[in-house]
Amino acid sequence: MWSRWSDIDRMFNAMNLLQTRMDSLFGDYGITRPIPAAWIAAESMPKTNLYDLGDIFEVVAEMPGFAKENLNIKVQGNYLEISGTYEKDAPEGYAVHRVERGAASFNRSFTLPSDVDSEKVEATLKNGLLVLTLPKAEAAKPKQITVK
DSSP states (O other): OOOOHHHHHHHHHHHHHHHHHHHHHHTTTTOOOOOOHHHHHHHHSOOEEEEEOSSEEEEEEEOTTOOGGGEEEEEETTEEEEEEEEOOOOOTTOOOOOOSSOOEEEEEEEEOSSOBOGGGOEEEEETTEEEEEEEBOGGGSOOOOOOO
């Protein structure tokens, strides 16, 4: 049992402080906001991973539904650009009832950590994955120097 009003007042002040701090953490909970344009643009870009395997870089990009004829890949120095288009038409004789995947295009560019030998670049598209093998240029490869 409390013996003084100051104890009760102190308890309510502590509860008020806790509520204020919780409101600052979760104040936006339940509020709907428009999706930023950058997020929408990111959804239309293929998800890409870049791996450094020593003498080569490997780029793996998700390309579901893309034909290899509709992809363009450019490499110059340490600059990589991947672009493509996706056109979805209903087969002849079909009636369209719903379209969620319409025509789309993208253009992604990357600055690689070092220069690439553009003459030896290989690209394969299989099961919706584009795999680029980018051998490093001789000047970019580390060389062991022996001390005499």
